Amino acid sequence: MNIIGRLTRDAQIRTTSQDKQVVNFSVAINESYRNKQGEQIEQTIYFDCSYWISIKVASLLTKGTLVELFGRISARAWTNTDGLPKAGLNFHTSRIKIHGGSQKLTSIQVTENTENSKVVTNNSEDDLPF
Known part of the structure; x- marks a missing residue:
């Protein structure tokens, strides 16, 4: 499944109790x-x-950036204080x-490689046919 939205805050890197690192961020999707x-x-x-997959992407995920995400959704429930x-x-x-936002890039795609992850940058100015 994929979703497209804007980041509501800068991404944060967190380390779990098993010493694994994860990038956490929040996305808002407007629908009418x-x-x-x-x-x-x-x-x-x-x-x-x-x-x-990789914490390298955290520096690119800043508040207001438009992103397209691929993955899966899950729901969670809890009782507050x-x-x-x-x-x-x-x-x-x-x-x-990443489609845009605070970066001056038209499109960045972060993909998983079997051995490591990589960041692929696509600058549309170089791709124009004229």
Whole structure:
């Protein structure tokens, strides 16, 4: 599955108790549709995302950057400190494509290689046919 949205905060690197590093970030997706009454409804969906393949990408994932993520979704539920039930969506990211934002790059794609990960940069200025 893939989702496209903007980062709501800079990515953070966290180390687990098993000494594995993960990149955590949050993405907001804006969606609009018309209800049965014909009213335009604007809705924002937030995903907490994790990327386990390489921490190199963390410096590119800054607040406001437009990203396309490939991976799978899971839901989680918990009770907050006030005893109220809460729920959230997690996106377990396997591939990241950065479309723009604070970087001056048109497109960056982060892919998994069997031995290590790599960052592939695509500059559209070089790809123009004229």
